[in-house]
Amino acid sequence: AQKITQTQPGMFVQEKEAVTLDCTYDTSDQSYGLFWYKQPSSGEMIFLIYQGSYDEQNATEGRYSLNFQKARKSANLVISASQLGDSAMYFCAMRGGGGKLIFGQGTELSVKP
């Protein structure tokens, strides 16, 4: 069975600093996809970044990058130059069959001015 684990319920970071949100996963599949979503206080789910299991390079999207370590089964999200608007819940997720996602419990990030 597939499983996503996020061990940091809450994180604080100073504005303009970088922060890493941890995510480990478990799967027996050879081909899989990993996602990060952001959920601000308004409640919507916003797609941030994707990493495929066969991608040779770590994914990057603007200030977001994914530190993908396949052997360790980790897919940590790195946010560079944090902004106040980055304060939100962040969810790591893995793609299962039929397009469904398996989510971790989330990490609440608070950016301090």
Place this chain on the structure above:
Amino acid sequence: NAGVTQTPKFQVLKTGQSMTLQCAQDMNHEYMSWYRQDPGMGLRLIHYSVGAGITDQGEVPNGYNVSRSTTEDFPLRLLSAAPSQTSVYFCASSPRGGASPLVAKNIQYFGAGTRLSVL
């Protein structure tokens, strides 16, 4: 382009009442899913569909029914509401996959959510 549209945004039910949460997408996505989000937990899959006429159960299907008669619509029915079904419900859709980089990722696009309270 509206994306994924959920209605209603808020709903209060009494125990035992039934209702349908509506979900529609205009992106011609094959895959659609329903999730619920409870405090302190990630999203949990209720039901999902890989195409019109095909549905399957997710992690927490009890008390919910779905059907998918068209590609666009995927309604979620609460048969007899219970306080344990108080939650935020999200509908999502994604393409099946394909050659183009964006489609191949099967990125799920979410609706704005429905906040349901069962008294």
